Amino acid sequence: MIRFAVNQSVGKKPGQSFWRRALAEIEIVAGRELKTQLKRQGIALKNSEISLALVGDAAMRRLNRIYRGKDQVTDVLSFGAHDQAKNFRFCGPEYLGEIIIAYPQARRQAKIAKHSLDSELSLLLTHGFLHLLGLDHEKSKKDAQLMEKLQAKIVKSK
DSSP: OOEEEEEEOSSOOOOHHHHHHHHHHHHHHHHHHTHHHHHHHTOOGGGOEEEEEEEOHHHHHHHHHHHHSOOSOOSEEEEETTTSTTTTTTSOTTEEEEEEEEHHHHHHHHHHHTSOHHHHHHHHHHHHHHHHTTOOTTTOHHHHHHHHHHHHHHHHTO
8 A cells, every 4th residue: 555645735635535545546557557667666556655745826836936947837746756866865765755736726627627626636646646656748758658548547447
């Protein structure tokens, strides 16, 4: 089971059971579909841990500006421990990193897509988690296709 901690400063808080269910689906599908890649990276999802943060638009815009050079709100950011090894040297090998979701942006996107906020949060969690596993849709067309396929499988399975 993936262990997690949630820090939420805005919006209605989804319960621990919501995150647990969402992460269980990610663990099953990603574990099956990325088995070889995870093994090569030495990642065992059953023993992994992540941090989740739900923040407002201003905080997300600031983070996006600082870390991606884009002065705008984005929906999700991921900071993978494998990418930031020198900054996470006091964390164990099971720590995958942090996923930050802009709660107001998720709410807006859910409304536009005409689905529930829970569905949008689940999609953003999935997207962020796949980044923690090393996939990057902005650098690789292959990763973009794989991420899209996995996101669809994970969200569909819920």
